[in-house]
Amino acid sequence: MAAPGNSAPWQALVKEKQERQKATIPPKWLIELPDTRTLDVTSIPETCGLLSARELEITRSNVEVLLPRLASGSWSAVEVTTAFYKRAIIAHQLTNCLTEIFVDKALARAAALDEHLKTTGKVVGPLHGLPVSLKDQINIEGIEASMGYVSWLGKYATKNSVLVDVLLELGAVPFVKTNIPQTLMWPETFNHIFGRTSNPHNRSLTSGGSSGGEGALIALRGSPLGVGSDIGGSVRIPSAFCGVYGLRPSYNRIPYGGCVNSMEGQDSVLSVLGPISNSVVGLKAFTQSVIEAQPWLKDPLALRKRWSPEEYDLIEHNNGKNLCFAILWNDRLTVPHPPIIRGLETTKKALIAAGHTVIDWVPHKHGEIYETLRAVWAAGAAEDYAVTTSPTGEPVISTMSPDPDVAGTEASFRPGKAGISAYQLWQTQKRKRELREEYLAHWQQTAGTTGTGRPVDAIISPAAAYAAPPHGKNKNADYTMIWNLLDYTTMVIPISKVDPTFDVKKPAHEFLSDRDQINYDLYDPVVFANAPISIQVVGRTLEEEAVLALGKIVDDAVKALSTKATGKM
Incomplete structure (x- = not known):
């Protein structure tokens, strides 16, 4: 193709890439598409006729079912990869969730794994x-990682990212890469090359971002396990909006080396890689396997912290018995929409029914934490974006709205152009450290109110102030951003879906801030109908094992309550 930076207009480069992507889709996997007025497309993969009964059984299965069947040989890697590939292509046609499609490469890998199992009787790894899907920024040798930048088209990875090398050692089959927003720094998913990814539960709503392609793909069961990245909520927002499970680990627990990224060199609040799946077990399988592969031997920034069975058994949390959870009902700046409050209330009821204690979480300086994180990002982000887009002259996207008349008339999610001095950045980073110290002390002090003699075991928080909003309306990532600055391990768990019958709009309250009123005015239960309702389980720094175990306790409690319920949750 024409190299970026030549005289070809950026639009021509986009057209050429779109044609190349289209050519990678096997024609026999194309389906008859539903009318654009069909908003909920989650049933289409089951009814379109492309998947056989066996393929439907395979793709309905979670990681905990797939791995033992693959290990025993009752399902071959080739047939499992083919089934998920076909379903991924269906998902792509419905939501536009993929960027790179490499069927032959993935099937060759699967065939080699089948041959290994046949000849040795042993699996390659856990x-x-x-099949594992990967956010576009994760490099696979020989495949592009444009990350939504036209200027990066034609740049083929010369080697794998560290995580891909680890996944290959573990026996996984990387098989697709998924859509992102230009720059990654946006909680929705749209770029000039691949376009917009929509939410499969309601295509008028966003899938979230920046790992929005992963969220949509896994919600449609086009992948059993995916990997996204998270610097302000980019794993958790798509997981919450698309009704799947996601884990945001602490800095450097999962190897990040070899990925492309925005704002490289900004090392104060780090982006992290984390899994997205249709079960808590899927998250655990990824996290435990990757950590047990000792990634610190391949990535110098990866923490040398081994997987701890004792921490997973919750030895610091009374072995998982008689726990105390604290609910963050609001951050004193924005009151969540009625469906989100219902999700928190459901979780509280479920945990109490399971024998645990639930108290209220008192937020501590959340507004200052948000602004400190934004200041870190804004220090050089605008220049970073301008430098990256300059070779082709592609515009930096300033709005996610699909309405062309809105562009330039609404507040942008982008940082301003004015940077700050190195000294000013140091002061911001110093304040970040102080806020982390304060929040740790604040958490420790809860030991006097839990009744267990321990501080709160985990916080239950909204993942956002709303369920998935209409395209262009996701402008408040506060409920996820806070845990990035504090570096708390956090898991998203789906709870229910928006039902206009239950989730009616409430009378206006005394607004906590301007953003609170904006959020209140945004809510219309009919507009948000069928959007997933999710919550976050928040642990402390480097508590991956404990958060996975605590998240399973929460998930099991909510499912048990749902089973007992006679009506809708």
Whole structure:
């Protein structure tokens, strides 16, 4: 193709890439598409006729079912990869969730795994034969990682990212890459090359971002396990909006080396890689397997912290018995919409029914934490974006709205152009450290109110002030951003869906801030109908094992309550 930076207009480069992507889709996997007025497309993969009964059984299965069947050989890696590939292509046609499609490469990998199992009787690793989808920024040798930048088209990775090398050692089958917003720094998913990814539960709503392609793909069961990245909520927002499970680990627990990224060199609040799946077990399988592969031997920034069975058994949390959870009902700046409050209330009821204690979480300086994080990002972000887009002259996207008349008339999610001095950045980073110290002390002090003698075991928080909003309306990532600055391990768990019958709009309250009123005015239960309702389980720094275990306790409690319920949750 024409190299970026030549005289070809950026639009021509986009057209050429779109044609190349289209050519990678096997024609026999194309389906008859539903009318654009069909908003909920989650049933289409089951009814379109492309998947056989066996393929439907395979793709309905979660990681905990797939791995033992792959290990025993009752399902081959080739047939599992083919089934998920076909379903991924269906998902792509419905939501536009993929960027890179490499069927032959993935099937060759799966065939080699099948041959290994046949000849040795042993699996390659704990993820043997499992198809894994990857956010576009994660490098696979020989495949582009444009990350939504026209200027990066034609740049083929010369080697794998560290995580891909680890996944290959574990026996996984990387098989697709997924859509992102230009720059990654946006909680929705749209770029000039691949376009917009929509929410499969309601295509008039956003899938979230920046790992929005992963969220939509996994919600449609086009992948059993995916990997996204998260610097302000980019794993958790798509997980919450698309009704799947996601984990945001602490800095450097999962190797990040070899990925492309925005704002490289900004090392104060780090982006992290984290799994997205249709079960808590899927998150655990990824996290435990990757950590047990000792990634610190391949990535110098990866923490040398081994997987701890004792921490997963919750030895610091009374072995998982008689726990105390604290609910963050609001951050004193924005009151969540009625469906989100219902999700928190459901979780509280479920945990109490399971024998645990639930108290209220008192937020501590959340507004200052948000602004400190934004200041870190804004220090050089505008220049970073301008430098990256300059070779082709592509415009930096300033709005996610699909309405062309809105562009330039609404507040942008982008940082301003004015940077700050190195000294000023140091002061911001110093304040970040102080806020982390304060929040740790604030958490520790809860030991006097839990009744267990321990501080709160975990916080239950909204993942956002709303369920998935209409395209262009996701402008408040505060409820996820806070845990990035504090570096708390956090998991998203789906709870229910928006039902206009239950989730009616409430009378206006005394607004906490301007953003609170904006959020209140945004809510219309009919507009948000069928959007997933999710919550976050928040642990402390480097508590991956404990958060996975605590998240399973929460998930099991909510499912048990749902089973007992006679009506809708």
